[in-house]
Amino acid sequence: MKTWMASAVVIVVLAAGAWLKAGSANSAAQAQGSQTSRPVQLVPAGEKQVGSPGEKGATYYALEAQTTRLTTRFRDGHVAVTERGLVGDVHSTLRDLAGNDRAKLRLNRIDGGHDMVNYEPTEGSRFQAVSDPTLVKPTLDWAARQVYGLVKDGADNLVWDGAIMQRKNAPRRDVDIDVDTVETNWANGLTARLSRSTYPRRQISPGRFVEGPVMISELSQYGAPVGTGVYFEKDRVFAYTVPGFTAGAVVIGADELKANYGGWPFTPDTTWLNLQMIATYHFKTLIAKQGSVSARICEPSRPGLLAQFFAPTVYANEAGCDDLHWLDGSILRDCCDDHDRCYAKSGCDANTWWQWWRSWSCDRCNMAVVGCFFARAGLDDRCITRQGCAG
Amino acid sequence: MCGVTQNAAARCFGFAVGLLTFVAAHAIEVAKWAVWFGGAHAPWFLNSGRAVIFTLGCLFVVSLIAGILRWSGAALATGAATAMTAVLFFGEGSTIFPIVLAAGGLLIAATSLLGSWLGSEISRLSPHSQ
Numbered sequence: 001m002k003t004w005m006a007s008a009v010v011i012v013v014l015a016a017g018a019w020l021k022a023g024s025a026n027s028a029a030q031a032q033g034s035q036t037s038r039p040v041q042l043v044p045a046g047e048k049q050v051g052s053p054g055e056k057g058a059t060y061y062a063l064e065a066q067t068t069r070l071t072t073r074f075r076d077g078h079v080a081v082t083e084r085g086l087v088g089d090v091h092s093t094l095r096d097l098a099g100n101d102r103a104k105l106r107l108n109r110i111d112g113g114h115d116m117v118n119y120e121p122t123e124g125s126r127f128q129a130v131s132d133p134t135l136v137k138p139t140l141d142w143a144a145r146q147v148y149g150l151v152k153d154g155a156d157n158l159v160w161d162g163a164i165m166q167r168k169n170a171p172r173r174d175v176d177i178d179v180d181t182v183e184t185n186w187a188n189g190l191t192a193r194l195s196r197s198t199y200p201r202r203q204i205s206p207g208r209f210v211e212g213p214v215m216i217s218e219l220s221q222y223g224a225p226v227g228t229g230v231y232f233e234k235d236r237v238f239a240y241t242v243p244g245f246t247a248g249a250v251v252i253g254a255d256e257l258k259a260n261y262g263g264w265p266f267t268p269d270t271t272w273l274n275l276q277m278i279a280t281y282h283f284k285t286l287i288a289k290q291g292s293v294s295a296r297i298c299e300p301s302r303p304g305l306l307a308q309f310f311a312p313t314v315y316a317n318e319a320g321c322d323d324l325h326w327l328d329g330s331i332l333r334d335c336c337d338d339h340d341r342c343y344a345k346s347g348c349d350a351n352t353w354w355q356w357w358r359s360w361s362c363d364r365c366n367m368a369v370v371g372c373f374f375a376r377a378g379l380d381d382r383c384i385t386r387q388g389c390a391g
Numbered sequence: 392m393c394g395v396t397q398n399a400a401a402r403c404f405g406f407a408v409g410l411l412t413f414v415a416a417h418a419i420e421v422a423k424w425a426v427w428f429g430g431a432h433a434p435w436f437l438n439s440g441r442a443v444i445f446t447l448g449c450l451f452v453v454s455l456i457a458g459i460l461r462w463s464g465a466a467l468a469t470g471a472a473t474a475m476t477a478v479l480f481f482g483e484g485s486t487i488f489p490i491v492l493a494a495g496g497l498l499i500a501a502t503s504l505l506g507s508w509l510g511s512e513i514s515r516l517s518p519h520s521q
Contacts, residue, residue, distance in 0.1 A: 322488075323485040323491045325432045325437070326437050339487060350484045350486050353488065
């Protein structure tokens, strides 16, 4: 009888255990199910999603990731040389006016969002800390500014003040004002050098006058100058020219950005300006070479290769002066762009030059471009950079 | 036809040399477009400042030699312009092709005529020219 009773108790206990286990597995599955069935955030068609105000966009960080070396010279003579290693690690060394090392900062990625920050001053105590991905996306620029701030303000009792680690209760340091020059070395031999100056009043586009402190970014590829960008800090206007790719100077102010972004989504800084010039040249080169940034380059067939060798594809309607791109950086570029727009509006093609009876509208386009070439006068795009170019 | 008179032969040689010079310069530009001429846009001598200098430089040297040999500079320019037109139309064309042809033709004519004139002057001043 006792044996039967003991067996019954064991069976009941085992059954209860199995039931409880099944229940917990069920609830775990339910929990997992509830995790995977989170609602998808839909965005209405035509609505533009912009990043958080004050923050730079994903394109900025994608481009920044290709910066190999950043040399930041501060107004007090300190120089931070920051380099990116092959596996994405970042090393920044700050030197004083005499060239003596003051401190080193290293960033090592430890997972998808966190970095280990190692700070090693030549005088004072070292520390290591984990970055906070909700506050900061560590870049070469961030490392340079961070090591400079730590050397200037000290590294004890650190707290996060926005995206910067600094001493508790210390006044916030605006490092961008302390920056004098920045040299950004990027992929493909591109180098952007930023400097500061003050420009007298000038006209950079019809009816738009600018003046005051400016940041100037000079872009070169393998040492040859390829473009210039100027940001007028007081007027919040960015003007740039990339000869061969832009029709004179391109001017962007808060008015141009209002429709999509409501104005400048962030305050342009020294590093952004260099990267913007690099991005402009990089994307315009891609478009010129392959028709679009994302175009697939297909290998032509063998007869096609032969034909391409002797008679490469000449696109019937490229931006700029078709088959006269040598003049794209000149004041004649606008004539060609106006002609392209006129052709698009009237549905013309190159045949209308000799089939003149087909369309009077096309004839007008053709006559206009010839007249424009003979009598072109416009603004001097060198006015965006030249000192003493009065409006 | 080219063997009828000495003048006709000089014109024929000039035309052929001008045509071949432009084609050769264009072939080099196609082959070295990305490396020597910047690589932007399609390979064509008026699409890059360096390509303009290269093509006109080749034409100038050849027309200088042609001038020394008393070949026709005008025929050389015509040959080069014919090659330019053929290359332009063999492609997909340009929306401003008359302007392109006029600009290219003027550059080619000016270079070839200057080169052949200088060549003929060198030839005339040479002590062996008599």
